Amino acid sequence: AAMDVVSPELNSLLPDEIMDTEAIEDISHPHPQPGGAAVQTELSEDTPVPMETDMPVISESFSLCSGSSSTEHTRILTTSADSTCSISPGSPHGLQKLTAPFTISPANHQIILNKVASSQATEAARTAGTQVIKQDGQKLLVTAIGKSGQPIVLQLPHTGNKPSLSQAPGEAKPQTTQFKVLTIGGRSELKPMTGGAGNQLTTLQTQQLKAVQISKKTPTSSAAPIKFIITKTVNSKGLSSQTAGSPVLAGRVLTQNSQLIPPRTIALSEPHNTSLQSIPSKKIAISPLKTPSKSIKPVQSVSVGGVAGSQFKTIIPIPSQPNVQQIHVPGNRFHYVRLVTATTASSTGQPSVPSTSTIPTAKPMVVNTGAVRMSVPIVPAQTIKQVAPKPLTSAAVVATTQTQQRLIMPATPLPQIQPNFTNLPPGTVLAQAPGGANVGYAIVPAQYVTQIQQPPFVTLASSSSFSTSTSVQSQARMPLNGMSTTETAPRPRKPCNCTKSQCLKLYCDCFANGEFCNNCNCNNCFNNLEHETERLKAIKTCLDRNPEAFKPKIGKGKEGESDRRHSKGCNCKRSGCLKNYCECYEAKIMCSSICKCIGCKNFEESPERKTLMHLADAAEVRVQQQTAAKTKLSSQISDLLTRTTPVITSGAGRLPYTFVTKEVLEATCDCLLEQAKKAEQTHQPSAEAERLILEEFGHCLMRIISAAGKAKADC
């Protein structure tokens, strides 16, 4: 039996947000079959999954079905329960279906879906740019790496066969794993998989890397959590030779044939030697997203089932920037990145071999969690300040391939800290596997990106930073026109000025928002990677005090955004709730019945409030007008200079003739006339006179040229 990548305890504690942001599709069995384990998702425990549905089993093969049209942006991932994918009877954890909304960029068409049992495999795959998930000894590796139009390679190792993940590519042990190579038009090819050097990624260096990670959480009661991660990787040109040169351990990654035409239908079969039972129907939670992202086009979606049911569709907008894909999770202001590091299969007795030893180089892997609106800006790499390089064994880096943004997600566990995961702020390493396995969950805020400079080690993912507008600050900055700031240009968080709290208390806005301090003016700041331990302790303390500490204060009301209100209400006494001291006012929302404020004027009919709002509106308009005027003026000046100023920057510099102004011309003429008079007065012959005049003219020209050169030098 393979070790759980994520312990059941930890898994059960994982917050919904994590799943949401990961675009994890959960499949649960609504009607547990006799002899078959009921599939229950973690989300089903206490969180309704709106998109759950029953899915009939269509085939006995795990299949990925893409859209029928090559130009179609919507693709469907279909998994049906069969002997290979269903749970064996009596198995406490039954994962039968994998439904994963993920984006498949038309340009890359790379999908990596891994289910691997061993830690080495996990690490290896992770290093190789894949995500590994194991299920009870079963290994499922679906990997699609290649150029556009290349097939998706899926590998499904046998349950009984443990991958020798630590082995070098060349010494891969023969395995009876079978995988199905999916090609365009549904053309598939089933091949035996024997890990080896031949199974390597060979096209990584020339392609963009994107990944969508989809995992499934198992119910708390499940003894063996099952997680699926579907990763779509698109090689990025930015990927260095490191990536290219990194062999996939145990040969779990197959070389793509770049000559294939764009895939349309993807079918993945997963033969198993286990006596798994097929499940007639599945309850599939396609998307934990409570609300689909707005304004999404083009859209790529993955759904479970052979039918491209819209109800299963998770709409994932594809941003113009291939590497920027974000997930908008309403109600969540953080974006989460799950880090699943390798675990040691204790039950199997498989020796724990440091996977890193066999990994020649770190391989950046981008996990696209889907496009989202952003309210937390991703700071360009140039602004990266704090760097906390971590050993390869203790840190993972999430990176975007193009913007060079990286997230370090420290996987170093902090056993003594077991906070309420639901309320953990970003950047928190959630837990360590009970068995000592190195399992880390990291909730990483977008701003985390700014913490990292070096692209260390295992780069996992992601441009998926996002933040919904539910945070107090985001809402507070919502423009008066009602348009969310998340729709506009991202605005950097205000730097804090903490002096005594070490930025480890909720006094600090950065900390309170689950962000690291970045470009702040704080003193003795501990809210950074260098003080990971202290920060985690502080988080725990805050959560002990208030489990909701890191949740947005402004929750959506019953009727949606128009009815937002403060979760606790304010307690203002002297501000009349019409100053930014008031959290309600700051969030641009009315005080509600739960507020305990005194002398509140922040209600709908309040004349003071209306006046204030009008003033603010006017001020806003004024600022906008001024800004526009400045912009216009600047543009005009620039244009004027461009048109009136002669070419200066050309290779030869400003041309001398540009200095022949009217005055210069007159002076030159005067000089020439003076020379003519002089020649006349001295009774010079006409030829000599002409010579003198021409000579003077030459002198004038020289002077002009000299002046031009001097002027140029001065510039």
Next chain:
DNA sequence: GAGTTTGAAACT
């Protein structure tokens, strides 16, 4: 920019 005011967070 220094000082004051304010209310949430932290503490008792």
Next chain:
DNA sequence: CAGTTTCAAACTC
């Protein structure tokens, strides 16, 4: 849970 203190942002001058 209430009262007090601490804290950093908001605000004023």
